[in-house]
Amino acid sequence: MIRDPLKDLPGYALRRVSVAFMSRLAARLVRLHLRPTEATVLLVIQDNPGVKQSEIGRLLGVVSANMAPLVARLADRNLIIRQAVDGRSQGLTLSEAGRRTAQKARGIMDDHEADLIAHIPKADCAAFVRVLHTLANQKDN
Amino acid sequence: MIRDPLKDLPGYALRRVSVAFMSRLAARLVRLHLRPTEATVLLVIQDNPGVKQSEIGRLLGVVSANMAPLVARLADRNLIIRQAVDGRSQGLTLSEAGRRTAQKARGIMDDHEADLIAHIPKADCAAFVRVLHTLANQKDN
DNA sequence: TATTGTTATACTCTATAACTATA
DNA sequence: TATAGTTATAGAGTATAACAATA
Numbered sequence: 055m056i057r058d059p060l061k062d063l064p065g066y067a068l069r070r071v072s073v074a075f076m077s078r079l080a081a082r083l084v085r086l087h088l089r090p091t092e093a094t095v096l097l098v099i100q101d102n103p104g105v106k107q108s109e110i111g112r113l114l115g116v117v118s119a120n121m122a123p124l125v126a127r128l129a130d131r132n133l134i135i136r137q138a139v140d141g142r143s144q145g146l147t148l149s150e151a152g153r154r155t156a157q158k159a160r161g162i163m164d165d166h167e168a169d170l171i172a173h174i175p176k177a178d179c180a181a182f183v184r185v186l187h188t189l190a191n192q193k194d195n
Numbered sequence: 196m197i198r199d200p201l202k203d204l205p206g207y208a209l210r211r212v213s214v215a216f217m218s219r220l221a222a223r224l225v226r227l228h229l230r231p232t233e234a235t236v237l238l239v240i241q242d243n244p245g246v247k248q249s250e251i252g253r254l255l256g257v258v259s260a261n262m263a264p265l266v267a268r269l270a271d272r273n274l275i276i277r278q279a280v281d282g283r284s285q286g287l288t289l290s291e292a293g294r295r296t297a298q299k300a301r302g303i304m305d306d307h308e309a310d311l312i313a314h315i316p317k318a319d320c321a322a323f324v325r326v327l328h329t330l331a332n333q334k335d336n
Numbered sequence: 337t338a339t340t341g342t343t344a345t346a347c348t349c350t351a352t353a354a355c356t357a358t359a
Numbered sequence: 360t361a362t363a364g365t366t367a368t369a370g371a372g373t374a375t376a377a378c379a380a381t382a
Contacts, residue, residue: 056250057242060235063304065216065311067327070256072213075206077350080371089371094201101198108340109197115211117374122342142340142381163204170206173333174326181322185315186208192314218373221348230348249363258351263365283358283363 075170082162086155087131091116092124093159096148099134100156104145128152216311223303227296228272232257233265234300237289240275241297245286269293 060066079090088096091114098110111121125146128134133152136144148156174182201207220231229237232255239251252262266287269275274293277285289297315323 056239056246056254058254059238059242059301060255063308064324064327065220065308066235067324067331068209068213068311069217071327071330072209073256073350076210076371079206091372094207097200098197101200105197106340113197113199114201115214116372118339118341119343119375120373126342140340140382142379144341160200163206167204167206170209170330173330175329178322178326181319182326183205183208185319185323186205186212188316189212189311189314190208214373217348232349247363257349259362259364260352260366261350267365281359281363283356285364 075166078169079163079166082166083159086158086162088155088159092128093163095124095128096133096152096156096159097163099146100148100153100160103147104137104139106139106143107146108143110146216307219310220304220307223307224300227299227303229296229300233269234304236265236269237274237293237297237300238304240287241289241294241301244288245278245280247280247284248287249284251287 076090083090083093086093094114095110098113099105102109107121107125108118110116111118116124125134125136129136131151132149133155135147135149135152137147139145171179217231224231224234227234235255236251239254240246243250248262248266249259251257252259257265266275266277270277272292273290274296276288276290276293278288280286312320
């Protein structure tokens with residue numbers, strides 16, 4: 055066996071766990087022909103009808119240059135509808151097909167989250183979730 | 196303010212934290228002209244002189260097709276030395292420059308890990324690290 | 337002036353397929 | 360047959376720069 059200098063680095067473990075988790079989520083979402091980021095955008099629109107893509111980008115940490123083609127793909131597939139709210143921005147809502155897809159995506163993501171929780175020893179689960187939210191809500195980049 | 200349907204999903208928080216953490220690490224490593232993955236490979240070689248790149252790939256979860264150009268870059272920069280151990284595989288060791296670079300990379304990564312720990316409430320830190328290692332060592336993909 | 341949306345471009349990590357050469 | 364290494368290619372997320380149009 056080979057020595058592992060990264061064995062005791064929590065940050066490295068965090069990275070590995072996140073990559074594996076995302077890869078499994080992507081595999082589950084191919085059934086809906088959605089990427090993980092596309093799925094999250096659908097959920098945000100579902101919960102915020104009329105939201106602007108700039109607002110979604112700020113919420114999810116996606117820069118506007120990447121929101122543009124993402125939203126365009128969803129619109130091309132008739133999953134969302136763009137309606138001008140003023141001259142430079144559009145409100146996004148789900149189409150009927152988009153509602154169905156968003157509902158399925160939500161089910162997949164909920165199952166996926168439940169799987170994660172299921173793999174965590176019960177005694178440590180609450181603390182784990184607490185720390186994640188603490189770290190996620192820190193302003194350092 | 197806009198509703199956030201992902202607020203209570205630990206898996207999503209995990210992803211966001213991991214991305215931010217990795218991006219900060221990448222920013223710190225530019226000084227050495229190293230990507231995060233290159234830095235981890237250097238550390239593995241430092242701790243395992245003569246290791247084969249296939250072994251590194253298995254340890255780090257990097258497929259061989261991606262190890263090839265990565266190792267080639269490090270060799271081109273004279274940070275590592277490839278010595279044939281048999282007809283199809285080579286043992287990797289650090290050059291003198293590679294040792295210096297690996298040492299600096301280790302310092303950067305240690306600092307970076309320390310920063311992560313510093314942002315975690317003390318009471319939950321041990322549980323957090325425990326869970327990460329539990330999840331990282333599970334065989335599900 | 338600041339914001340919205342867009343295009344073009346690039347980097348990093350990940351992955352599969354197909355191949356050569358060797359064990 | 361299986362393994363080591365390589366090349367080519369692709370997908371996904373992230374990022375910056377530059378721009379037009381609008382507020």
